[in-house]
Amino acid sequence: MKTKNATLVYISTIEKEIHPAIYGIKAYALKYIQDKNIQILTKSIRAKHSTQSSRYALYPSFSPQEVQKIGMSIVRQHPIYVGFSTYVWNVEATLLLAQYIKNLDPNITIILGGAEATYNAKKILSKEKCVDVVVLDEGELPFLDLIEGKKPIQTIQGIMYKNKGKIIHNPHRNILDLTTVPSSYLVGLIDLKKEKKSAFIIETSRGCPFKCAYCSYNINNYAKLRLFPVERVEKELAYLLRNKVNAIHVVDDNFNIYDLRAQRILKMFIKDNNNTHLELFIRADAWQISEQLGNLLANPYIHLTIGVQALKKETLKITQRIHKRHILEQNLYLLNQLKANYTLQFIIGLPGDTYKDIKNDINWAYSFHPQYIHLQTLRINPGTLFEREAHKFGITYEKKPPYVINKTYSMTAKDLKKSEELNIMFKLFYETGFLKKTINQLHLNLSLPISNIIEELILAGIKPVTLFMFDKKSLIFLIRNKIKKILLKNNQKKQWPLFEVLINTDII
Numbered sequence: 001m002k003t004k005n006a007t008l009v010y011i012s013t014i015e016k017e018i019h020p021a022i023y024g025i026k027a028y029a030l031k032y033i034q035d036k037n038i039q040i041l042t043k044s045i046r047a048k049h050s051t052q053s054s055r056y057a058l059y060p061s062f063s064p065q066e067v068q069k070i071g072m073s074i075v076r077q078h079p080i081y082v083g084f085s086t087y088v089w090n091v092e093a094t095l096l097l098a099q100y101i102k103n104l105d106p107n108i109t110i111i112l113g114g115a116e117a118t119y120n121a122k123k124i125l126s127k128e129k130c131v132d133v134v135v136l137d138e139g140e141l142p143f144l145d146l147i148e149g150k151k152p153i154q155t156i157q158g159i160m161y162k163n164k165g166k167i168i169h170n171p172h173r174n175i176l177d178l179t180t181v182p183s184s185y186l187v188g189l190i191d192l193k194k195e196k197k198s199a200f201i202i203e204t205s206r207g208c209p210f211k212c213a214y215c216s217y218n219i220n221n222y223a224k225l226r227l228f229p230v231e232r233v234e235k236e237l238a239y240l241l242r243n244k245v246n247a248i249h250v251v252d253d254n255f256n257i258y259d260l261r262a263q264r265i266l267k268m269f270i271k272d273n274n275n276t277h278l279e280l281f282i283r284a285d286a287w288q289i290s291e292q293l294g295n296l297l298a299n300p301y302i303h304l305t306i307g308v309q310a311l312k313k314e315t316l317k318i319t320q321r322i323h324k325r326h327i328l329e330q331n332l333y334l335l336n337q338l339k340a341n342y343t344l345q346f347i348i349g350l351p352g353d354t355y356k357d358i359k360n361d362i363n364w365a366y367s368f369h370p371q372y373i374h375l376q377t378l379r380i381n382p383g384t385l386f387e388r389e390a391h392k393f394g395i396t397y398e399k400k401p402p403y404v405i406n407k408t409y410s411m412t413a414k415d416l417k418k419s420e421e422l423n424i425m426f427k428l429f430y431e432t433g434f435l436k437k438t439i440n441q442l443h444l445n446l447s448l449p450i451s452n453i454i455e456e457l458i459l460a461g462i463k464p465v466t467l468f469m470f471d472k473k474s475l476i477f478l479i480r481n482k483i484k485k486i487l488l489k490n491n492q493k494k495q496w497p498l499f500e501v502l503i504n505t506d507i508i
């Protein structure tokens with residue numbers, strides 16, 4: 001009997017990261033498929049970054065020649081189905097490629113899955129002629145049903161599709177039992193030898209019990225937290241560690257929700273580790289981190305990302321973010337005491353926050369001296385509460401990915417721009433060492449908040465976008481003048497000789 005092909009495609013710009021989405025779908029299909037004449041092919045495409053602006057830094061961009069080359073290579077394999085895994089960052093490039101493939105061979109059924117397609121299903125199906133089916137929520141079972149072709153399409157749960165120009169929304173599926181989902185690593189779908197230098201993503205759970213208004217990882221089948229069996233997680237880790245991969249990223253926003261489970265996984269990682277880096281997201285604002293867990297988290301090979309997002313009560317309430325400040329601070333003191341590596345994350349432009357609140361976030365975060373402090377402008381992702389209630393919070397935003405906001409009821413477009421500028425300048429100082437000693441010393445000697453000093457420098461014209469316009473001599477001249485003025489304003493003229501030396505040695 002003739003083999004039938006189905007191809008799974010994922011487009012990314014991240015050079016050294018293995019995203020398991022399409023391999024997971026393939027692993028599931030291979031395990032349960034009955035028609036062994038169906039062959040599932042995978043194509044992970046690494047595209048160039050978009051050069052539009054920093055907001056689009058992770059967005060793939062294809063030239064017409066590249067679309068043609070990739071599209072032809074897929075069509076040449078004569079697939080009956082081509083399925084794409086979509087996220088906010090790759091949906092536009094995905095649609096370009098899907099359109100090209102459909103033009104070459106209109107008989108190919110184009111399927112889109114993933115977070116971006118799920119919450120935009122109706123819009124995508126009505127706007128994009130090339131898309132035939134959107135898989136909603138978890139893709140494993142609907143994809144299997146579609147490629148097997150045994151069930152009439154109107155009975156396949158968890159999909160939306162086009163039929164004679166009409167959009168049909170079939171009922172959602174029940175959530176998957178994660179004990180039935182095979183690991184794409186353990187069944188050998190990813191060539192670790194070829195990809196050793198990459199970061200490998202592993203799923204330890206799916207879904208989230210929290211309801212943050214900007215997040216789409218808590219909707220439909222993802223509203224409930226489900227855990228992969230700890231034995232499976234340990235086996236995946238052991239496999240990756242045995243193969244000495246460069247880094248492992250754990251996809252789980254609440255890795256530490258079950259303290260003992262987290263400890264068990266980390267003990268195993270630490271015991272078997274041989275120079276692999278582990279990247280984890282943990283919650284530090286909702287519950288206490290035990291000392292035992294803290295000790296494990298403080299391993300030099302582990303880096304933690306801790307989402308704080310906002311500090312102001314009004315903002316946290318609007319955002320529906322659980323936030324216990326005393327617990328958060330206690331956890332950060334513990335992590336600092338144990339010398340853990342971590343990043344604190346914030347969002348610029350959450351409704352309720354003003355420019356002043358962003359300054360306050362930076363000052364507070366700085367007081368803990370984490371390895372990194374990341375602030376990112378709010379995006380209104382499809383399916384989120386903020387998308388549904390944007391009007392209520394005075395939110396206007398770009399209607400295409402990355403859906404970045406333009407303003408909210410509490411932040412004008414001008415304030416947003418100011419906050420972003422402050423963030424970029426702060427990042428430059430904090431991460432690259434630009435004026436680091438000078439700014440730190442001003443902060444300590446004059447007891448000025450760090451954000452005020454950065455703000456003063458920006459007001460003097462010292463901004464990342466203008467830095468390259470100055471030669472070193474003019475830049476030092478400008479900074480010297482500004483620092484002198486700050487000292488004068490604070491009646492600290494006598495400190496000038498100290499700063500004069502610092503500035504000269506501080507410009508990288």
Ligand code: SF4
Nearest residue numbers: 208210212215217253
């Ligand atoms: S932001 Fe994190 S904690 Fe909040 S709903 Fe999303 S995944 Fe859950």
